[in-house]
Amino acid sequence: MRMFVRAMQSSSHPILAQIVPIRRCNLDCAYCNEYDKTSSPVPLETMLQRVDRLAGLGTTIITLSGGEPTLHPDLDAIVRRIRVHGAIATLITNGLLLTPDRIRALNRAGLDYLQISIDNVAPDDVSKKSLRVLDRKLAWLAQYAEFGVTINSVLGAGIRNPEDAIVVGRRARELGFISTVGILHDHGGQLQPLAPDQRSVYERFRRLKTSLFSFAHFDHFQENIARGLPNDWHCRAGGRFLYVCEEGLVHYCSQQRGRPGIPLDQYTVDDIQREAARPKDCAPFCTISCVHQTAMLDEFREHPRETLNGILARRRTLDPHFRPPAVVGVLSWLFLNPRRRGLVGKLLVRAMRLKRS
């Protein structure tokens, strides 16, 4: 709700920033270009300055990624700093280092969400991010975590058995977690078309029961991607989404590093507005879901009625008997009328103690 209200409030601040506290990883997935085996953690003071800077730009969600962020010795202090600013703190991890004590420490630091991608049921030479390796960690998360947990299953080239995505998704839901499916991209963030058996698994995955308010519904771009078709959308990376590497430079995303490549401490609202508006030639076949999802929030901001109707229509194609819950009627009444939306927005900003932007 905090993310939604802030995203509706203005278009001149980042909705989501991914920041890398360490480039090193304790795994070596064959498809990955986001890790090394040698680099040191970014010093704590530097990380705290970067978090302060992102908060100063009005960033709503700050996600720690890597490499493997749980290798950073001061991870809890970084999470705590994000929360001190009232931003939402999230973590993308391979889960290997999670223990009951690690999870409790993340609770105390105030982590809001954690995401793990699981590539297969049994480890192979492509990936060791496997259900068999991680299942005990998932059970600990179910038992101890006070933050939300999302398990992402993966489809695409290099993933040997597409059926594994369904097994992982079912296990995630059994444990009470949110479960999503991602499609592997190449080293430019671009689509690798799905084979027919992978497409059929993707369709079945989408039919697994999901809350109407899950981010899993912000995935309609993936329907085209699964069919190998381009998407007509406006990527706002560099504005509404930022990727901050271990050197403190702002990039569009993990797969378009070097553009614009400006130091975070020199990044301004002008940069945000210019880069958000700039068309990206890599957009039609882009599979980077978090950037698509931030763009969907802007779509909702600009065309609320059409976006909400689209979500409900897609839900009905999966379940023809679906009836929207009463709360959808209340939200429509509150947000679809522009004057009422402005008033409700102001009240929510005050009630949630969010910074005006």
Ligand code: SF4
């Ligand atoms: S665990 Fe994540 S960062 Fe590490 S190699 Fe695999 S995909 Fe890359």
Ligand code: SF4
């Ligand atoms: S379209 Fe945007 S998110 Fe996708 S690869 Fe290009 S810059 Fe990155």
